[in-house]
Amino acid sequence: MSGRVLIVEDDPFMGALAETLVRSTGRTARLVPTGAEALAQLAEFPPDLILLDLGLPDLSGLEVLRLLRAAKGWGSVRILVLTASHRTEDIIAAKKAGASGYICKPVQPDTLSEMICDLLEQPNLTWIDDYTRAHRLG
Numbered sequence: 602m603s604g605r606v607l608i609v610e611d612d613p614f615m616g617a618l619a620e621t622l623v624r625s626t627g628r629t630a631r632l633v634p635t636g637a638e639a640l641a642q643l644a645e646f647p648p649d650l651i652l653l654d655l656g657l658p659d660l661s662g663l664e665v666l667r668l669l670r671a672a673k674g675w676g677s678v679r680i681l682v683l684t685a686s687h688r689t690e691d692i693i694a695a696k697k698a699g700a701s702g703y704i705c706k707p708v709q710p711d712t713l714s715e716m717i718c719d720l721l722e723q724p725n726l727t728w729i730d731d732y733t734r735a736h737r738l739g
């Protein structure tokens with residue numbers, strides 16, 4: 602299985618969990634704690650998927666998302682927002698900014714692993730979230 606996943610998460614526990622889950626799916630993972638570091642990693646570690654926290658210490662996750670979507674060559678990379686915000690406004694803003702999906706913390710490890718696989722293995726998938734996925738599959 603191929604797939605490079607860039608994890609943008611400032612919480613050490615959540616970052617380690619996400620990194621472990623990504624690797625358990627057979628993918629390569631790289632963890633960075635800030636939006637600036639994520640943007641700097643793109644040339645060195647071009648990801649197929651980005652797990653992006655909205656609450657980063659430097660740039661907001663939404664700003665990182667907008668910058669990625671505006672950057673040449675990065676308009677189609679899959680971006681899964683992984684955040685503590687359950688606010689409908691944030692979900693809508695992430696989708697409008699170009700997110701491929703949204704999952705809320707605390708996260709069920711199996712759900713996150715399956716969503717990562719879904720985004721990497723289903724090229725026609727346009728949106729995924731933990732609420733509708735649970736209802737679709739459950």
